[in-house]
Amino acid sequence: MRIILRPLLVLLLAAAIASATGTRSRAEPSRVLSIGGSITEIVYLLGEEDRLVAVDSTSLYPPSAHELPNVGYLRRLAVEPILALAPDLILAEGDAGPEAVIEQLDAAGVALVRTEHTTDIAGVGRKIRTVASALGRAADGERLAGEITTRATALSQQARAHPNPPRVLFLLSVGKGAPLAAGRDTAAAGIIEAAGGVNAISGYEGYKPLSPEAAVLADPEIVLVPDRTLEQMGGPQAILQRPEIAPTRAARTGRIVSVDGLLVFGFGPRIAEAVALLSAAFHPGPASAKPQ
CATH class of the missing domain: 3.40.50.1980 (Nitrogenase molybdenum iron protein domain)
Structure with a gap:
């Protein structure tokens, strides 16, 4: 039988974890959970992988991400294993869920930043900026986003110039x-x-x-x-x-x-x-x- 934590119980569990691990500054999170393969790649690109305490099952690159604890598939998350890791920041793709779990995590007081779901090159830049800003690396995120999207856009323009x-x-x-x-x-x-x-x-x-x-x-x-x-x-x-x-x-x-x-x-x-x-x-x- 599956046990579902009610919001009040989730809040109590979160409070107990916070008390056990001490108060952390949200401006400088030290226990980051990444939900989404592209999110994890961005964290590594920024050189902030030492902050990661866990990832989801779509985080397949780089290979070293496989060594981290896994909280399951990004669209079938559960509250209990995530809170048990005592993250002070959750970075998640926009389509992570189910939504009820996201709401419970938010109610538990865990800092949670979701990127937008994107299907274009410009959206990749926004995703990089969002993750970098959450990690206190806004300037580096701006630089990397510009470099990556500029190169990808140039390649796309070249590709789209082909006839037929x-x-x-x-x-x-x-x-x-x-x-x-x-x-x-x-x-x-x-x-x-x-x-x-x-x-x-x-x-x-x-x-x-x-x-x-x-x-x-x-x-x-x-x-x-x-x-x-x-x-x-x-x-x-x-x-x-x-x-x-x-x-x-x-x-x-x-x-x-x-x-x-x-x-x-x-x-x-x-x-x-x-x-x-x-x-x-x-x-x-x-x-x-x-x-x-």
């Missing part, structure tokens, strides 16, 4: 049922466009099961998948031969691109690398955008 941008279908998962395909206002759509492609699905927002009819109508030239999906399905041919994908141009030409999901869709400080990587895949040849 390919239609790209992103599949979030492929299993026993219909694969989930990315529509508008998704990280996949944002990075596809930034890298000089066209998201093949424009009829809906978010991720929805892909029907054979919708796949034929989308008629992608390229199928884009995370590495994990490719492995789960046993390789590119297994995906291209699915009934939803087989009638498309991508299947006929064998064009499937597999990428590191956190790198490409995380919209973190490696955004320029993500744009360059996808641009090279979308527009093969000497004119493709390359990492600098």
